[in-house]
Amino acid sequence: MSVTVWIPRDAGALALGAEATARRIEKEALTAGVEVKIRRNGSRGLYWLEPLVEVESTEGRIAYGPVAVKDVPALVAAGMLKGTAHPLRLGDIEKHPWLASQQRLTFERVGRTDPLDLAAYRASGGCKGLARALELSPEAAVNEVLESGLRGRGGAAFPTGIKWQTVLRQPPGQKYITCNADEGDSGTFSDRMLMEGDPFSLIEGMTIAGLAVGADRGYIYLRIEYPHAYAVLGAAIEAARAAGLLGPDVMGSKRAFDIEIRLGAGAYICGEETSMLESLEGRRGEIRVRPPLPAEKGLFGAPTIVNNVITLATVPWIFAQGAKAYQEFGLAKSRGTLPLQLAGNIRRGGLVERAFGLTVRELLEDYGGGSLSGRPIRAVQIGGPLGAYLPASQFDTPLEYESLSAIGALLGHGGVVAFDDTVDMLEMARYAMEFCAHESCGKCTPCRIGAVRGEEALAALGNGGDRDRLIALVEELCDTMLNASLCGLGGMTPFPVQSAMKHFPEDFRRTRGG
Amino acid sequence: MSAVAAPAVDEKRILAIVERHRHRAGPLIEILHEVQANFGCVPPGTVPVLAHALNLSRAEVHGVVTFYHYFRTRPPGRHVLQICRAESCQAAGGRAVEQHAKNRLGVDFGGTTADGRITLEAVYCLGLCACSPAAMLDDEVHGRVTPERLDVLLDARAKAKP
Numbered sequence: 001m002s003v004t005v006w007i008p009r010d011a012g013a014l015a016l017g018a019e020a021t022a023r024r025i026e027k028e029a030l031t032a033g034v035e036v037k038i039r040r041n042g043s044r045g046l047y048w049l050e051p052l053v054e055v056e057s058t059e060g061r062i063a064y065g066p067v068a069v070k071d072v073p074a075l076v077a078a079g080m081l082k083g084t085a086h087p088l089r090l091g092d093i094e095k096h097p098w099l100a101s102q103q104r105l106t107f108e109r110v111g112r113t114d115p116l117d118l119a120a121y122r123a124s125g126g127c128k129g130l131a132r133a134l135e136l137s138p139e140a141a142v143n144e145v146l147e148s149g150l151r152g153r154g155g156a157a158f159p160t161g162i163k164w165q166t167v168l169r170q171p172p173g174q175k176y177i178t179c180n181a182d183e184g185d186s187g188t189f190s191d192r193m194l195m196e197g198d199p200f201s202l203i204e205g206m207t208i209a210g211l212a213v214g215a216d217r218g219y220i221y222l223r224i225e226y227p228h229a230y231a232v233l234g235a236a237i238e239a240a241r242a243a244g245l246l247g248p249d250v251m252g253s254k255r256a257f258d259i260e261i262r263l264g265a266g267a268y269i270c271g272e273e274t275s276m277l278e279s280l281e282g283r284r285g286e287i288r289v290r291p292p293l294p295a296e297k298g299l300f301g302a303p304t305i306v307n308n309v310i311t312l313a314t315v316p317w318i319f320a321q322g323a324k325a326y327q328e329f330g331l332a333k334s335r336g337t338l339p340l341q342l343a344g345n346i347r348r349g350g351l352v353e354r355a356f357g358l359t360v361r362e363l364l365e366d367y368g369g370g371s372l373s374g375r376p377i378r379a380v381q382i383g384g385p386l387g388a389y390l391p392a393s394q395f396d397t398p399l400e401y402e403s404l405s406a407i408g409a410l411l412g413h414g415g416v417v418a419f420d421d422t423v424d425m426l427e428m429a430r431y432a433m434e435f436c437a438h439e440s441c442g443k444c445t446p447c448r449i450g451a452v453r454g455e456e457a458l459a460a461l462g463n464g465g466d467r468d469r470l471i472a473l474v475e476e477l478c479d480t481m482l483n484a485s486l487c488g489l490g491g492m493t494p495f496p497v498q499s500a501m502k503h504f505p506e507d508f509r510r511t512r513g514g
Numbered sequence: 515m516s517a518v519a520a521p522a523v524d525e526k527r528i529l530a531i532v533e534r535h536r537h538r539a540g541p542l543i544e545i546l547h548e549v550q551a552n553f554g555c556v557p558p559g560t561v562p563v564l565a566h567a568l569n570l571s572r573a574e575v576h577g578v579v580t581f582y583h584y585f586r587t588r589p590p591g592r593h594v595l596q597i598c599r600a601e602s603c604q605a606a607g608g609r610a611v612e613q614h615a616k617n618r619l620g621v622d623f624g625g626t627t628a629d630g631r632i633t634l635e636a637v638y639c640l641g642l643c644a645c646s647p648a649a650m651l652d653d654e655v656h657g658r659v660t661p662e663r664l665d666v667l668l669d670a671r672a673k674a675k676p
Binding site for chain 1: 637
């Protein structure tokens with residue numbers, strides 16, 4: 001009888017050696033005379049336990065981790081393929097407190113199934129949302145999203161239903177669904193995990209969006225830095241077409257929808273929605289002045305929905321379980337769940353999907369287990385390179401849109417990066433300006449010039465320059481960028497800079513060698 | 515400066531690539547991706563060819579090629595080492611890895627070793643932030659990279675594929 005062993009093909013697991021572990025298990029099993037069937041899943045998101053190996057047994061899936069190549073011979077000898085005890089044995093991973101305490105809706109399938117197994121997708125509730133959407137009128141479908149309270153998970157948190165409604169209300173004709181998969185914020189990887197771990201949910205979500213607003217064509221704008229996601233998505237789209245989930249006759253409805261993937265080319269700015277549309281049209285990713293909104297005049301001048309991967313991949317759950325069920329998660333104006341991503345200098349990094357409301361401290365301590373270095377966590381940056389730095393005194397802030405906004409921070413795409421007390425916040429502020437200068441599309445002056453000057457001033461400060469003059473200059477530059485930039489890149493780069501100056505003034509006032 | 519010269523422009527092959535993508539809306543970036551996959555870069559000589567074939571100005575094509583960090587006008591070394599410079603990796607010791615790579619290879623970001631073996635590049639997030647610092651050597655991803663682990667990787671690559 002053959003033993004089924006699950007090993008993730010997620011890029012994060014591969015980065016920690018999952019491929020070599022898989023090959024070694026096959027080899028050791030052969031030597032031991034045990035027939036094994038290696039199956040590949042997405043990652044469960046407990047990255048400090050990757051490569052996480054799960055063995056199917058009579059007691060269910062028994063996990064071991066982290067399983068390095070060198071551990072495999074001893075593990076197999078100890079009876080891992082029968083699920084027997086070992087110091088690396090974790091038992092049923094879904095009972096692990098780190099996972100059991102989560103509320104996985106968008107990520108319900110990730111890590112459980114083979115991402116390209118369409119039968120498993122259907123068996124675990126996939127396509128139910130699409131089937132229901134096909135029975136609803138466009139207005140009713142858009143209402144479902146409105147009532148769910150879902151807000152854009154890419155960072156701007158705009159109510160998804162309102163975007164859809166705007167597109168629906170445009171005159172009939174060519175409309176588009178575009179998925180922003182240009183996840184470039186440091187500390188974020190939920191889009192990547194989802195595309196690699198459950199691509200059909202994204203395809204289903206885009207299809208529902210297309211049916212709801214009358215668009216027959218979708219584009220996924222995927223960053224070039226995600227080759228693994230590209231491969232999985234491409235295969236999933238082909239499988240969906242072959243099964244009639246995409247194409248001229250979606251699920252026998254006589255209604256058409258199809259998806260094309262377009263690759264980015266290493267430009268952070270293309271995560272900004274209008275810059276992404278320019279890039280999709282084959283041009284320089286320079287941002288467009290709004291209005292008109294993309295919902296009115298978007299891709300190739302047609303009404304266009306621009307939604308993030310997580311937003312779209314959550315849609316099937318909402319349609320399958322109902323808007324009300326989704327609404328019941330979360331608090332105030334932050335409804336549903338948020339897949340948080342815990343990164344940086346942290347012991348137990350990974351994906352934490354929970355209803356809104358968890359505090360920064362709970363995330364860092366209960367889930368993260370403190371810093372990886374063992375030193376105190378001095379700062380966290382939330383929401384990527386344009387997000388504010390929070391000092392420890394703000395760690396009791398709940399991770400939801402309004403609470404963070406109230407302290408001048410933002411949730412963004414939900415990435416939380418921890419820094420220990422060796423961090424130099426002046427250097428992080430300088431880096432924020434350097435990054436903005438590197439990625440500026442150049443269209444508006446505050447961003448193009450401001451970031452260059454800001455970087456110079458902060459570098460001069462680090463080299464022992466005239467402190468008061470340089471700090472005043474940086475403050476003035478931040479003010480100009482904040483108020484006069486055309487988009488969020490120039491307009492939000494001041495957030496990390498100003499928050500670093502405000503909460504960690506000692507790093508800016510320290511005497512430094514020149 | 516790259517140690518490797520740009521290849522001669524093979525107009526026929528470039529036009530064949532254009533034809534494969536002509537039916538798509540706004541195909542220029544897709545075409546550039548395929549040109550780079552075939553030639554290792556987008557040789558400057560391709561710009562007028564593409565402009566003519568797509569009825570664009572040379573300035574428009576040049577503008578796109580130079581806007582995106584991924585497109586290069588000279589081929590890289592035989593191997594490409596990308597090291598993530600973003601915040602999460604910095605928080606976990608990425609700067610030491612960057613410095614070590616520069617010292618060992620004797621080049622800065624964007625440079626290619628004198629023997630044309632390795633090009634060192636900065637990358638801004640590989641989405642491997644839960645196992646920072648991250649790097650990519652050719653098409654292989656690596657997490658929790660340290661200067662010592664980087665040496666092991668580069669030594670192994672030197673043995674397997676010089």
